[in-house]
Amino acid sequence: MNRTVKLIYVLCIIVLMVWNSSIQAQGKLQLKFHPDKTFKIAQFTDIHWDNNSKNCDRTIAVINHVLNNEKPDLAILTGDIVSAIPAREGWKAVATPFIKAGVPWTVTLGNHDAEPGISRNEIFELLQTFPLFLGSKGANLSGCGNYVLPIQSSKGNKTAANLYCFDSNSYSTNKKISNYDWIHFDQISWYRNESQKATASNQNIPLPSLAFFHIPIWEYNLIVGKETTMGENHEGVASADINSGIFASMLEKKDVMGIFVGHDHDNNYIGIHKDIALAFGQVTGVDAYGDLDRGSRIIELKEGEYSFDTWISTKKGQAFKYNYPSGLLYDDNSVEYSPSINVSGLLQGMEYKYYEGEFNSVKDLAGSKVLKTGIVSNFTLEPAKVDDYFGFEYNAFLKIDERGVYRFYSYSDDGSQLFIDGKLVVDNDGSHNAQRKDGSVALNKGFHKIRVVYFESYMGNELEVGISGLTIRETKIPDNMLYIKK
Structure with a gap:
């Protein structure tokens, strides 16, 4: 990159940062359904960025391909994003494609993110200086980065959907119980309170919602092999060895339609368990282990409906197009439709x-x-x-x-x-x-x-x-x- 190009790039970033700070201060940086009542999310996961790797350009190319072809309204990075020193430079590099594309973005942390000489707190302090970043440290709870992103209705300022972002933490402090950590009771209590407030403000009707975090929960084991499960499954579920209770709370509150995680690079499947979709994202980073094509999971919400479509997006195109709540391929033209009966009275x-x-x-x-x-x-x-x-x-x-x-x-x-x-x-x-x-x-x-x-x-x-x-x-x-x- 020559000096002139570098200067133009730096000036663009400065302008975007000033603009972003201004609109955030005015409360205008809002997520909103389109007039056609759709909202598209791109989930990127397990980037495993290493500034010293020769594969950095290839990983950025994967991200840019998804952003250019899918044109999401929001990008959510679900953990294990920067896994090598220098971490701060790595986060700046990862942020760049989203800033340049003008796509709002947010982060939930994984088990490796705090390993390269930077704490979870410091990560969010850094991220909040970047343009178009919508996440926050959130409440004073276990982990860092437990927060809600509301999506406004296409008309007016009413919240039409919620995105719950959790820190699934990293490793258990008691290896006799589990290797990986889990979402703790204070986080579950926080979710229950937020969910209840959202329901109360929506005429006591649960607000259509999604949840995002890194480490899968134990219930992912229960969708393997089910008829409503679709996608690649090439490794076991690397969850905590206990049931944390977060799934039961979501089931009780009746607002979360789907949970989206990363962590298991060779899985990208989605299924439904007790009326909640459980989905893996698509591994994004070229330096991450695994044989799956690098890409993203796309989720398209529909305003006013307990429904979403989702698919995997890579350079090869779109795959595993899936609908919730039907649990089926929503564009399968090979299906034979049963004709209706002409009956009256x-x-x-x-x-x-x-x-x-x-x-x-x-x-x-x-x-x-x-x-x-x-x-x-x-x-x-x-x-x-x-x-x-x-x-x-x-x-x-x-x-x-x-x-x-x-x-x-x-x-x-x-x-x-x-x-x-x-x-x-x-x-x-x-x-x-x-x-x-x-x-x-x-x-x-x-x-x-x-x-x-x-x-x-x-x-x-x-x-x-x-x-x-x-x-x-x-x-x-x-x-x-x-x-x-x-």
């Missing part, structure tokens, strides 16, 4: 047939005598006359408002099967304790036949039937989706 409700007998499978109901029929508003066992040894068949027209792939589940004790337009979608048959099974089907807009067959054997009886889709967060099938002929 409907009213809300569901028809049922009631049986009694000792059944071992839902198929056993076919040859049994129907003891009772009737109409109910939804799936219920209330018409049963006994506690054990009975069965039901439910039939209705299911109203689908938007063409797409939908996921259905049944949670039953004992067996159940769910059919859509005559196709078996969920097979939860057999004598068993309460358990969940799910399945997916592509449906055109309109009405579709839904049929559920259920039987209860001995001890315990339960049935719940639910749905999720591109714009439907997982829920019990509501009454206003079920219809019968007048």
Whole structure:
């Protein structure tokens, strides 16, 4: 770089720093949904920057490619960013592509960031001098950098979504318990308070939110191999060896739709566990270990919806396009869509047939005598006359408002099967304790036949039937989706 170019670059940085300080002082540096109600985040993780490495230019090229092609509204760097001395110079180098691209950016720290002669506190003190940096040290809690970034609505100044950023800390002080550290109780308490305030200000409705930190939580082990899990999985989950409780709190508060971490360079998969998406980012740094292509995970939020699309972005293009809450590839054109049924003169409700007998499978109901029929508003066992040894068949027209792939589940004790337009979608048959099974089907807009067959054997009886889709967060099938002929 010649002297003139260097001078121009330095002047540009100075102008950006002055501009950034000015708008931050005026409170104008805000994240905001676009008029089309979208907001795009690029997650960069495990950069492992070393100023003395010959690979620095290649890592910067990866970051620039993502910024130029995806044009995110925010970049989030989820830990293990600068891992070698001189650390301050490394942070300046990493900040440069985001500043030059004019992209607001923020950071959550990893287990290696405080190793090259700089503390977690000092890192944030340095970062807060950089243009377009939105993070903060946050509250006086375990770690450093526990804070919330609000995203404003496309119209007005109302907060429409929250991004929770945590310090997942580094290593446990007691190796008998765990090697890696975890999110501590004071951080969890802070999140619960922030979540409660956000819910209270949103007419007591949980505000759509995401969470970002570095070290995965233990629950990531539970999505491996599930049908709703997608992406590369080439190493184990390097989490703490205990359950920290942060997942349970997020589940209880019902605002966090997805958790995004780094740390495991050879994993980039995403799955859903108990209605929360758990995702790894895409390793970014060329000097980091691992065989995956270098790149970023992209998350696109939708204002006013408990929904987001996400994909992996590398120089090879986009991959593993995934939708929450459906847990499916949202652009899979190879899916065969079930045609809707032309039907009119409907009213809300569901028809049922009631049986009694000792059944071992839902198929056993076919040859049994129907003891009772009737109409109910939804799936219920209330018409049963006994506690054990009975069965039901439910039939209705299911109203689908938007063409797409939908996921259905049944949670039953004992067996159940769910059919859509005559196709078996969920097979939860057999004598068993309460358990969940799910399945997916592509449906055109309109009405579709839904049929559920259920039987209860001995001890315990339960049935719940639910749905999720591109714009439907997982829920019990509501009454206003079920219809019968007048």
